[in-house]
Amino acid sequence: xxxxxxxxxxxxxxxxxxxxxxxxxxxxxxxxxxxxxxxxxxxxxxxxxxxxxxxxxxxxxxxxxxxxxxxxxxxxxxxxxxxxxxxxxxxxxxxxxxxxxxxxxxxxxxxxxxxxxxxxxxxxxxxxxxxxxxxxxxxxxxxxxxxxxxxxxxxxxxxxxxxxxxxxxxxxxxxxxxxxxxxxxxxxxxxxxxxxxxxxxxxxxxxxxxxxxxxxxxxxxxxxxxxxxxxxxxxxxxxxxxxxxxxxxxxxxxxxxxxxxxxxxxxxxxxxxxxxxxxxxxxxxxxxxxxxxxxxxxxx
Amino acid sequence: xxxxxxxxxxxxxxxxxxxxxxxxxxxxxxxxxxxxxxxxxxxxxxxxxxxxxxxxxxxxxxxxxxxxxxxxxxxxxxxxxxxxxxxxxxxxxxxxxxxxxxxxxxxxxxxxxxxxxxxxxxxxxxxxxxxxxxxxxxxxxxxxxxxxxxxxxxxxxxxxxxxxxxxxxxxxxxxxxxxxxxxxxxxxx
Numbered sequence: 001x002x003x004x005x006x007x008x009x010x011x012x013x014x015x016x017x018x019x020x021x022x023x024x025x026x027x028x029x030x031x032x033x034x035x036x037x038x039x040x041x042x043x044x045x046x047x048x049x050x051x052x053x054x055x056x057x058x059x060x061x062x063x064x065x066x067x068x069x070x071x072x073x074x075x076x077x078x079x080x081x082x083x084x085x086x087x088x089x090x091x092x093x094x095x096x097x098x099x100x101x102x103x104x105x106x107x108x109x110x111x112x113x114x115x116x117x118x119x120x121x122x123x124x125x126x127x128x129x130x131x132x133x134x135x136x137x138x139x140x141x142x143x144x145x146x147x148x149x150x151x152x153x154x155x156x157x158x159x160x161x162x163x164x165x166x167x168x169x170x171x172x173x174x175x176x177x178x179x180x181x182x183x184x185x186x187x188x189x190x191x192x193x194x195x196x197x198x199x200x201x202x203x204x205x206x207x208x209x210x211x212x213x214x215x216x217x218x219x220x221x222x223x224x225x226x227x228x229x230x231x232x233x234x235x236x237x238x239x240x241x242x243x244x245x246x247x248x249x250x251x252x253x254x255x256x257x258x259x260x261x262x263x264x265x266x267x268x269x270x271x272x273x274x275x276x277x278x279x280x281x282x283x284x285x286x287x288x289x290x291x292x293x294x295x296x297x298x299x300x
Numbered sequence: 301x302x303x304x305x306x307x308x309x310x311x312x313x314x315x316x317x318x319x320x321x322x323x324x325x326x327x328x329x330x331x332x333x334x335x336x337x338x339x340x341x342x343x344x345x346x347x348x349x350x351x352x353x354x355x356x357x358x359x360x361x362x363x364x365x366x367x368x369x370x371x372x373x374x375x376x377x378x379x380x381x382x383x384x385x386x387x388x389x390x391x392x393x394x395x396x397x398x399x400x401x402x403x404x405x406x407x408x409x410x411x412x413x414x415x416x417x418x419x420x421x422x423x424x425x426x427x428x429x430x431x432x433x434x435x436x437x438x439x440x441x442x443x444x445x446x447x448x449x450x451x452x453x454x455x456x457x458x459x460x461x462x463x464x465x466x467x468x469x470x471x472x473x474x475x476x477x478x479x480x481x482x483x484x485x486x487x488x489x
Contacts, residue, residue, distance in 0.1 A: 001482045069373050096374020096401055125401035149346045150393070150406030150458070167392055167404060194309065195347060209476055209484060227311060284481055 001277055002205050002251040003285040006212040011183040013141045014090035014116045016061045017290065018185065019214035019253050023281030025290050027248045027270050028216075029055075030065040030092055030120075032258025039073055041080050044260070048084060051263040058271035059297040062263070065092045065120060065256060074104050078111055085116075092118035092143070098127045105137035114139050120256075121145045121187060122176050124160060124167045134179040141183035144172050146203070148189075152196040154203035157188055158210060173211070185254065188217040192225035204252040216254035219243045241265045245273050271298060307454055308354040312340030318361040318448075321441045322420075324352060326378045328369025328429055335442050337362045343372060345380040345400030350407050352381065353416045353455065360419065360449040364441040368425040368434045376400040378426045385422045388413055412455040419449040 002022050010019040017025045031051055033044050048064060055062040064085060066077050085091050093108070095101045101119075108114050114137060122134075123145040146157035148165045162171045176184050186207050190200035200217045207215045223229065223240040230236070244255040244266055257266050271294035278295040281287040289295045306314060319337030332339045337359060342348045356362045365385075371378040380400035387396035389410070395403040405413065423441065428434060477485045 002478075003483055005484050098401065100374075123402060124404070147402065149402065149404040167394070191347070205484075206476060280482075285483065 001249070001280050001284075002208075003281065003287065004205070004209050004212070004251070006209050008208065008212045009214065011141065011185075011214060013118060013183055015088055016063065016090055017292075018061075021281070021285070021287050022248070022251045023274075023278040023285070023287040023289060024293075025253070026060050026274050026293050027252070028061045028063060028254040029244075029263075029266060029270060030063045030254060030256040031260035031263050031266075032065045032067060032094070032256065033260050034067045034069070034073070034077065035258060039077060039080075041076070041084075044080070045084050047260045047263065051260055051267075052086065054263055054267040058267055059292045059294040060267050060271050060274070061292075062267070063090050063092055063118065064260065065094050065258070067094045068100060068104060071100060071103065074100070074107055078104075078107055078113065081113065082111060088116065090116045090118055090140070092120045094120040098125070098130045101130055102133040105133050105139070108139070109137040116140060118143060118185070119181070122172060122181075123147055124149075124164065124172070126168070126175060131175070131179060134181070138180045141185060142176055142181045143185045143187050144176055145187045145189050146172070146207070147191075152189075152191055153199050154188075154206040157199070157203045158207065161186065161207070161211070184213055186211065186213050186215040187256070188215060188252075190217045190219045190222050193222060197222045201246050201250050201252075204247065204250040208251055208253075214253040216247055216252045216256065218256035218258075219246055220255075220257050237265075241269060244270060248273050248277055275299060305359045305452075306338065306355040307358055308351050308457070310340065310351040310355060312338050312355065314338050317359075319442070320361055320363045320444070320446055321438050322352075322356050322362045322365050323434075323438065324365060324367040324378065324381065326367060326369035326371050326426065330368065330429075330431055330434065332366075332438055333435060336438060342367075342377045342381065343375065345372075345375045345377040345395075345398065345403045346405065347407075348377055349381050349384060349395075349403075350405055353384075353405075353408055353412060354457075357412060357415045357419055357453040357455060360452050363420060363446040363449065364423055365420045366423040366425060366434070366438060366441070368428050370429065371426050374401055382422055382424055382426075384413065385417055385420070388417065407458045408455055409458065412453065415453045419453075 117139040119139040119142040121143040148156035148160040188200040188203040247255045275295045278289045321336040323332045323339035325341045376399040380398035380403040383398040384395045
């Protein structure tokens with residue numbers, strides 16, 4: 001468990017606090033939807049109900065992360081967000097293709113949803129057109145993926161944030177700030193086993209100490225890519241859920257997990273982990289947990 | 301055999317050692333005939349492509365690279381691989397004219413890419429998902445039975461220069477000096 005010397009920023013994103021010294025605010029959980037096949041809105045609505053219920057019970061803040069794969073899914077997914085996500089609650093949109101990102105930003109602006117949007121994500125593949133679109137339609141916050149294809153170590157991740165690793169004209173942090181986004185969440189880019197997967201976790205305290213920005217990652221992706229676990233189907237689920245624990249334990253502020261169906265398991269697990277961390281960090285570092293912290297909510 | 305011929309490892313199936321065809325599967329459930337040398341899925345337009353290059357030039361018998369199935373949305377990994385074969389990389393190691401999101405080749409020497417371009421002929425079947433059609437084209441390649449390209453090329457994975465020297469008072473990283481209770485005392489040099 002850690003306490004950092006660098007001042008730790010806390011961002012309020014549409015009512016959710018993220019960042020700070022470990023033990024201060026609960027870990028924020030992003031739950032992924034619509035990664036495979038056609039979006040099933042009926043199913044998603046039910047899962048989101050549980051997602052928000054468990055959040056309310058435990059104090060763990062949650063953000064639905066909508067994966068948009070095709071142009072024809074943009075409008076229905078945005079309509080679903082307007083209809084189903086509680087008003088003023090934040091959400092994130094996860095899109096790979098730059099042209100789709102641009103079109104989605106335009107549509108989010110038209111629906112006046114940008115103040116609730118966490119843009120997932122800005123990375124070294126950012127195009128000029130995407131950059132311009134972000135200037136015009138600026139989301140409330142953005143996830144900055146510190147993926148450096150030539151150096152997957154924590155140093156390589158810092159390099160890409162700092163100077164773009166010479167793959168971009170400027171570092172990712174400056175790139176994001178130049179388009180007008182101040183609320184930056186660093187993603188340490190969890191890679192497959194064999195590609196220095198552990199660096200995503202080791203980089204959490206390093207990046208927090210370096211920049212003081214909220215930091216996390218999608219560590220469960222490493223489990224998904226651990227093919228040997230397919231021989232242990234019963235354990236695989238446990239490992240997938242438990243992998244998220246490593247993020248708060250190493251000082252991280254948020255975890256992206258998926259699919260959202262796992263919320264039933266992941267949310268109480270992270271609440272438990274946050275309580276464990278808070279007990280130590282308050283006793284040794286004097287960090288008082290926020291009023292919404294699971295330790296205040298669940299330990300009476 | 302796998303380790304000897306395909307030293308970079310990855311998610312693939314090795315079949316005929318002296319087969320002349322490697323098959324790249326893009327969003328497709330398809331098992332090529334046993335006459336091919338190797339087949340497996342491609343997902344990412346950077347690390348995934350690097351593995352395909354390293355694991356094909358290491359076996360000089362492989363002369364054809366067949367890409368089939370639907371390209372990966374956003375990543376456009378199949379099209380990026382074709383762009384690499386056609387155009388190579390620029391001074392920033394970006395695949396020239398690749399449509400993928402992050403098409404960078406950072407862990408291979410340019411020499412390895414040139415070898416890949418020279419050794420392999422790319423058969424672009426992106427969009428094709430019919431087993432019979434893909435089987436026919438593979439069979440046609442196998443019938444051509446081209447000679448081996450010569451010596452195997454074992455690509456060295458380029459590594460960043462190590463800058464970290466661990467000492468007793470450092471944990472996790474050279475930038476962080478930490479005490480045994482978890483208090484970060486100051487940043488390293």
